[in-house]
Amino acid sequence: MADTTRPNVLLVLTDQERHDLVAPDGVPVETEAIDGLAADGVRFSHAFTPISICSSARASLLTGLYPHNHGILNNVHEPDAVRTDLAETTPTFGTALREAGYRNAYVGKWHVGRTETPEDFGFDYVGGGDDHHDAHLESGFESYQRDYGVDPEAVEPRDPVYATFGDSRDLLGGTLPIPAEATRSAFNAELTVRRLEQLADGEDPFFHRVDFQGPHHPYLVPEPYASMYDPAALDPWPSDAETFDGKPQVQANYRGYRGVEELDREEWDRLRTLYMGFMHHIDDQIGRILAKLDALGIAENTLVVHASDHGDFTGGHRQWNKGPFMYDDTYRIPLVVRGPGVAGEGRVCDDPVSLMDLMPTFLEAAEEAVPEGLDARSLWPALRNDSDREMRDAVFGEYHGDEMGLYSQRMVRTERYKYVFNAPDIDELYDLDADPAELQNLVDHPDYRDVRSRLREQLAEWMQETGDPIAQFTARHLRGS
Structure with a gap:
């Protein structure tokens, strides 16, 4: 007899999806x-990632720990990786759910370990990974494309946009001249649909995770999606007005590092509409998966979660990709939850929450004990809409650098304010009520002296309480004024 006391779980994760792509008043x-x-x-309006780097954020999701506690500080496939794999002793929700009798499956991007795979953390790996991030995993994508008459080695994008680095250049986006059904996003959806057909007949509950590689760049988008949004109809984004005045020098430097200094408005707008079309395409694949849940008769007992590892600049603040910037463009993420036990029907929850909070949330759904020592907390009080729930008054973030070099940052964000500690440069303070685009750094403004002192103290306390290894060096600075 099927176990209907514990829900199935479907986690749909995207890669670098901005929070405002699915916000009602966001990008159209x-x-x-x-x-x-x-x-x-329920849609969470104030969900954040603990770090805006793929491997680190995904490891926090898996473990419920801040990066400085799980040790994956930057991307594991890069030569400058501080740590390339999670410690075998680190508890994860995958292992815990497997031990609790869940049938776990994993499709798509992994990017948590250079040698470890989803199999090491309680999942059956179905396929769909990409060679750039997960060369040690079997994908199956190339043979899938050939079934659609596509030669994977012969695909060249039309009307490409490039970043330039002297005599070299990197592809940022373009139109993919293949059927929409032959994309990696469609492949990951197809693998998920097939797996759900197998999982639906079992007696034990299942956990299925599908990680789409988009809308991460390069934005390679098939028709009709590549032409679905008109660049000429795009309104400027508020943060396009960035001047870098009063900002850390690295922000201006990064435009050169990313090779986007020479992009003109027409190229930025084309990239933005490709990004939008990419997300539209992924959403259609998510629709296929949700329709399969309905067709199999298991939607009612399946907890469905949609989130992203972090956001994407897409030209916001005149930046590309991500980096040593703690703006909401990359730290604020989409988070939507539907399913048994969720008090929903269109409710918007403004509680400040973190991506890593999903780890204990999944364990509580499975009626499993949550390990001690986590940095995360379960979302279930908010999902149930408990009136007496304890809410955070702030969320915290960190950054340790990527390809350009190590660069320590820490962030505290309340509903109204954001304070960013930049170890090698000027700190940042933003009044999000007055300046939601985060254009004016108020860190030295005399009218915000008390706010600055309060947030610095709050950040110092968090660093010490969570065992941040640089706390001992920064406490004097943060508490100095």
Whole structure:
């Protein structure tokens, strides 16, 4: 007899999806499937990633720990990786759910370990990884494309946009001249649909995770999605007005490092519409997966979660990709939950929450004990809409550098304010009520002296309480004024 006391769980994770792609007042992208989840469940308006780097954020999701506690501080596939794999003794929700009798499956991007795989953390790996991040995993994508008459080695994007580095250049986006059904996003959806058909007949509950590689750049988008949004119709984004006045020098430097200094407005707008089309395409694949849940008759007992590891600049603050910037463009993420036990039907929850909070949330759904010592907390009080729930008054973030070099940052964000500690440069303070685009750094403004002192103290306390290894060196600075 099937276990219906514990829900199935479907986690749909995207890669570098901005929070405002699915916000009602955000970027005008059509996301019918995700909007449907929100209409039947809960959308968290203030969800954040603990770090805006893929491997580190994904490890925090898996462990419920801040990066300085799980040790994956930057991307594991890069030569400057501080640590390339999680410690075998680190508790993860995958291992805990497998031990609790869940049938775990994993599709798509992994990027948590250079040698470790989802199999090491309680998942059956189905396929769909990409060679750039997960060369040690079997993908199956190339043979899938050939079934659609596509030669993977002969695909060249039309109307490409490049970043330039002297005589070299990197592809940022373009139109993919293949059927939409032959993309990696469609492949990951197909693998998920097939796996759900197998999982639906079992007696034990399942946990299925599908990690789409988009809308991460390069934005390679098939038709009709590549032409779905008109660059000429795009309004400027508020943060396009960035001047870098009063900001850390690295922000201006990074434009050269990313090779985007020479991009003109037309190229930026084309990249933005490709990004939007990419997300539209992914949403259609999510729709296929949700339709399969309905067709199999298991939607009612399946907890569905949509989130992203972190956001994407896409030209915001005149930047590309991500880096040593703690703006909401990359630290604020989408988070939507629907399913049994969720008090939803279109509710918007403004509680400050973190991506890593999903780890104990999944364990509580499975009626499993949550390990001691986590930095995360379960979302279930907010999902149930408990009136007496304890809410955070702030969320925290960190950054340790990527390809350009190590660069320590820490962040505290309240509902109204954000304070960023930049170890090698000027700190940042933003009044998000007055300046939601985070254009004016108020760290030295006399009218904000008390706010600055309060947030610095709050950040110092968090660093010490969570065992941040640089706390001993920064406490004097943070408490100095």
